[in-house]
Amino acid sequence: MxxxxxTYEHTKKVSPFREAYAxxxxxxxTATTITTLICHPLDLLKTRWQVSTSNTIASLDTxxxxxxxxxxxxxxxxxxxxxxxxKGIKFVVRNVLxxxxxxxxxxxxxxxxxxxxxxxxxxxxxxxxxxPDKSSESEYAHGGAMHEEALGT
Numbered sequence: 001m002x003x004x005x006x007t008y009e010h011t012k013k014v015s016p017f018r019e020a021y022a023x024x025x026x027x028x029x030t031a032t033t034i035t036t037l038i039c040h041p042l043d044l045l046k047t048r049w050q051v052s053t054s055n056t057i058a059s060l061d062t063x064x065x066x067x068x069x070x071x072x073x074x075x076x077x078x079x080x081x082x083x084x085x086x087k088g089i090k091f092v093v094r095n096v097l098x099x100x101x102x103x104x105x106x107x108x109x110x111x112x113x114x115x116x117x118x119x120x121x122x123x124x125x126x127x128x129x130x131x132p133d134k135s136s137e138s139e140y141a142h143g144g145a146m147h148e149e150a151l152g153t
Contacts, residue, residue, distance in 0.1 A: 003031075003034065003035050003038060003039075004031045004032065004034075004035040004120075005031070007027070007030060007031035007034050007035065008027040008028060008030075008031035008124060009027070010027075011023075011026055011027035011030040011031060012024065012026070012027040015027065020128065021125070021128075024124050024125055024128045025121060025124075025125075027124060028117070028120045028121045028123070028124035028125075029117055029120070029121070031120065031124075032113070032116050032117050032120035033113065033117070036109065036112055036113055036116055037109075040105075040106060040108075040109050040112060041105035041106065044096070044105060044106075044107065044108070045089055045092050045093060045096070045105075048085055048092050048095075048096070049085060049086075049088075049089055049092050051085075052085030052086040052092070053086045
């Protein structure tokens, strides 16, 4: 999570946009994308290991599952190929690389970004809107000062 906030703050500072909302949006998209690119392979490996240590994969090798899923089913073949994933992360990595190469570590990345980026935009917008720490450089501070001048206060 620290990667996301550090990248977010840095992107806001170097953003070519003047408007605070555009800076926040650019920071949110950039931070979420970078964080997801770093964390997605780790999450994929963790999830595959967790599934392999549950009874999900073992249940595919039962007679009941065999009758429900044809023996030529791609799902069943892949699941049984991963039979040694439960032995540890090293085996999970080996199986992912064997099945799909290095690209396999990023399978599902598009779907994750489609879900993560809008959520991050909302989170960062709410954070910026309610943040009590508005620097004198921000649009919010300038807007407030300009508004007070226009009112003559």
